[in-house]
Amino acid sequence: MDTTVTEENVWGGGNRPLGASYGKLMMWFFIVSDALTFSGFLASYGFSRFKFIETWPIADEVFTHVPFFHGNYPMYYVAFMTFILIMSSVTMVLAVDAGHNMKKNKTIIYMFLTIIGGAIFVGSQAWEWATFIKGDYGALETNGGRILQFVKADSGERAALADFAKVIPGDREQHSKNVGVWFKDEPTLTSYTVEEVKAGFMANPNILIRTETINEDGEKTLLTREESLSRIQDAKLVVEGANLVRNEYGSRLFADFFFFITGFHGFHVFSGVVINIIIFFNIILGTYERRGHYEMVEKVGLYWHFVDLVWVFVFTFFYLV
């Protein structure tokens, strides 16, 4: 076939039916398929949540920390993270815009700011994970795998295990591979044993149990002292913080989805930062100046905005709804 014919033939791929270059179109292919992956994750989160709609943890009570501040500040930090990511999206569009106008120095500055924003976001997410894994109050798990949390009867505040657990002397040591005769280790010991928590609970009439069940007011059910006394007999394990098996916040799946979805998103942000750094150095080296256009900046820009777009949905479904 003649070259000029293919140039004019849409089906031959000669001209550009969608008015977008090959690279940009491929980036859109990737983004659409990645969007479907994230949708799959979030939809399965919705599935599990609707399955356990009456016992799902309340996000406001889980994510209440802000770095360097003590006290209860639900959501402020996540809102800050959202703002940082939107802000870095803005610097990215500005970089794309400066690239279109062939302003090399402006593009460099805006790319740099974008990278900084991304780094702050990834750092915040790491901090968020660390706080989530460490936990703050501690809880008991029953034989049936349900989580029992504790509340101070007079103030209505959550009670940490350390507030009331009784220390029974004669603690045993953590087994580890290097000191054991049988070269076996065990999961990390909790700060208190079930017996210590139970004894402290019996001795302290001010402590009540809060179950996972959500009542009509949208709050977790608080048991009376009598109910609490009978309920604590079911307790089998002390749970502090979160791992992939159990967590002190409630439903086991909650922590699993948290790690999986925010982890997958965090990985996207991380790779986005790496790609941005590569492009940043390419701009400095003048690669795109020689090429005559800054379309590469626009392509990584698309990816970066996509990461922002996903976070908007993660923010809603994990922290707000």
Place this chain on the structure above:
Amino acid sequence: MAHEHKLEIFRGLLKFKSNTQKIWGVLIFLSIVTAIEVALGITKPEILTKTSLIGMKLLNWIFIILTLVKAYYIAWDFMHLRDEKTSLRRTIVWTPIFLVCYLIFILLFEADYIYNVYKDGFVAWDF
């Protein structure tokens, strides 16, 4: 997009002089929407949490709608779908929307069914 930018948002209600100006305008709009979401999430007005619409609290519907609004402006102005050809835009937008709606419909109905099985079945799980 290479050639020109469409500089209007809100269906022509707001016109910007340059692309840079439009970007800052969209940022302000997105920040306001986020601020509203956070404020509603912290205060949780009773009218919104007590009323329910199609099996979900009104407050949650507001959150989801505001999220879609934000997603629209990120895709249209930051990812400049506004400046792309209509055919490209429709291909990108409607394919996932169709598939995701289908997936959500199936999964949430199934989840609700399982919830009822747990609730009315004869298996104890809270012990």
